[in-house]
Amino acid sequence: MPKHVDPEARRRLVVDALxxxxxxxxxxxxxxxxxxAEAxxxxxxLRHYFASQHDLMHFAMQSMLDRVSDRLLDHIDRIGDLSRYPRTEQLRLTVELLAEFLPLDESRHAEVTVFLDFNTATRTNPALRDLSRQTAEGTRHLVHRVLSRLDASGTLRPGLDLTIETERLxxxxxxxxxSTVLHPDLLAPQACLDVLVTHLGNLSLPTETLTRGR
Amino acid sequence: MPKHVDPEARRRLVVDALxxxxxxxxxxxxxxxxxxAEAxxxxxxLRHYFASQHDLMHFAMQSMLDRVSDRLLDHIDRIGDLSRYPRTEQLRLTVELLAEFLPLDESRHAEVTVFLDFNTATRTNPALRDLSRQTAEGTRHLVHRVLSRLDASGTLRPGLDLTIETERLxxxxxxxxxSTVLHPDLLAPQACLDVLVTHLGNLSLPTETLTRGR
DNA sequence: CCCGTTGTATCACAGGCGTGATAGAAAGGC
DNA sequence: GCCTTTCTATCACGCCTGTGATACAACGGG
Structure with missing residues (x-):
């Protein structure tokens, strides 16, 4: 026995419009x-589903973060145990995972745009600071974990300071x-990806060493 | 015979307040x-010196960009010819130059904060897009030039794609x-600098090779 | 059928905004 | 001293904002 409207779907509709x-x-x-109007x-x-502007904004930002988070966790699940892949493959998979953060297609472009707007807003908006803070920490944790796994597999160059490398990546x-969000014409998606590939290639052992080590 | 008020100084006062x-x-x-009120x-x-809100915003953004630009040009002048320094010194000087972009002290922190707010605003504000665009290009040119000079001096590792490296840096x-502007507590100025040093160190030849080559 | 819950739709209010208009003060060349 | 220019200060208007209050429709269990 379904209710006439599904409140959750309604909120999603509103958030999508937002x-x-x-x-x-x-x-x-x-x-x-x-x-x-957009919805x-x-x-x-609208106000029947969101008591106040703050409620709407908070819910919207939380929704956005959840979507990113879900996608990342799903991607990590799909990869499974990284160490069972050859080292060059590990790098490729890592690039793909981290590319979830980059605005490479329209959907992710929109997402990063929203992400950026919300996060910059939190600087002077105490109501959303916690969310932003947690996100920043979460991202660092993920990046750190990824680098740690690669390092544990011996894929990375030895002697790296993972704290610094986490911050750098x-x-x-x-x-x-x-850059891509603000100046899409200056930095194409492919160039974006090239930079990421270059960076990870830079952190890893030279290719010949990698293939020998496979 | 000085006029009672200096309009230029007045505008600066207003822009500083802004x-x-x-x-x-x-x-x-x-x-x-x-x-x-702040001024x-x-x-x-205020409206006697700025005909409209758009005028004020445009002038303010232009002023901010000019200040950064002046500081950078001044810094470059102070360095002079990079190739006359030993290679390890070249790296140190380059770090110092690029650190002008980083919010390492309160003044630059404020500057980067304003810079960021203005630039993100330009995404949906056609009036300031040109300024933002030119800035982005200018930054890339500078970074590219710095990398080129280092490369020409043989300080960098051979085989680097400077287009990609420019984008990366x-x-x-x-x-x-x-990060520093949004989460000052997650990324201290010193850590910020460490990351930059690490990055440039990564692009350059190993230290022993550098000192041998001096 | 009836009634309470849920959802939809308006109205009104106070507050902030940029801006046009305007009035008056202050300054400086003549 | 006068007159023009420059500067300061206010008022009012229309617009948009979030929000409280309220009225009305529609559903669904009893």
């Missing part, structure tokens, strides 16, 4: 009325996302 | 009234700035 408005007009111009909903309806991913 | 408001409250909440000026006065700088 994302579209943010991508199109920026978070600054994302008002309740604009979102309602083809009356503002009264994280900053690289952030910077690539920023 | 920067403080942006740092404190974010660009979103930087209204004419807020800037006027302890009447909004009528630019993204790294952007990412470090972003």
């Amino acid at each position: 994302f579209r408005v943010v991508v199109r007009d920026g978070l600054q111009r994302t008002s309740l009325r604009a979102v309602a 083809e909903l009356n503002i009264g309806s 994280t900053a690289l991913l952030d910077g690539l996302g920023l | 920067f403080r408001v942006v740092v404190r409250d974010g660009l979103q909440r930087t209204s004419l009234r807020a800037v006027a 302890e000026l009447n909004i009528g006065s 630019t993204a790294l700088l952007d990412g470090l700035g972003l």
Whole structure:
């Protein structure tokens, strides 16, 4: 016995509309009325599902983070145990995993755009700071874990300071996302990927050593 | 015979106030009234020096970019001909130059904060897009030039793709700035610098080769 | 059928915004 | 001293914002 409307689906619909408005007009111009219009909903309806603007924003940001997180966890699951792959393959898989952070297709481009707008907003918006903080820590943890696994497999060059390398790779991913979102014409998706490949190649042992070590 | 007020100084005063408001409250909440209050000026006065909000914003962004640009050019002048230094010194000088982009002290922190807020705003603000675009290109040119000089001096490892390396280093700088501004507690200035040093060290020939080559 | 819950739709209000218009003060060349 | 230019200060207007209040429709269990 289904209820007339599914509140959860309704919220998703609203949040999707919000994302579209943010991508199109920026978070600054994302008002309740604009979102309602985009969702083809009356503002009264919208407010029935979100008590306040803050509620909507918080829920939207949380939703975005959940989607990214889910996709990453799913990707990690699909990979399984990294150490069972040959080392060159490990690098390829790692690139693919980290590419989830990059705006390489339209969907991820939109996602990174929203991500960026929300996160920069948190600097002066205490209500969302915790979310942003946790995300930043989460990203670092993931990057650190990935690097640790590669290191444990002997794929990386010895003597790397993983703390620094984590920060370096994280900053690289952030910077690539920023550039691509702000200046898509200056940095094509493929170039973005090339940079990531180069970086990981740089952290790893030379190819001949890798293939010998397979 | 000095005029009672120097219009140029007045504008600088207003722009400085605007920067403080942006740092404190974010660009979103930087209204004419807020800037006027921060500058302890009447909004009528403010509007006498800036015909419209757009004028003020454009002038402010241009001013910020000019300051960064001036500081960089000045720094480059101070260095002079890079190739006359030993190679390890070249790296140190390069780190120092590129550190001008990083929020390592309070002044540069504020600057990067404003820079970031303005640039992210340009995504959905056509009025400032050109400025942002030129800046992005300018940064890439500078980074490319620095890498080229190092390469010409034989300080870098051979076989590097400077196009990719330019993008990589630019993204790294952007990412470090972003992290430090959004999460100062997660990435200390010194760590920021460590990452940059590591990166440049990574691009260059091993130290023993460098000292032999001096 | 009836009633409570759920959803939809409006209205009104206070507050902030950029901006046009305007009035008055202050300064400086003549 | 006068007059023009420069500067300061206010008022009012229309627009958009989030939100409280409220009325009305629609559903679904009893």
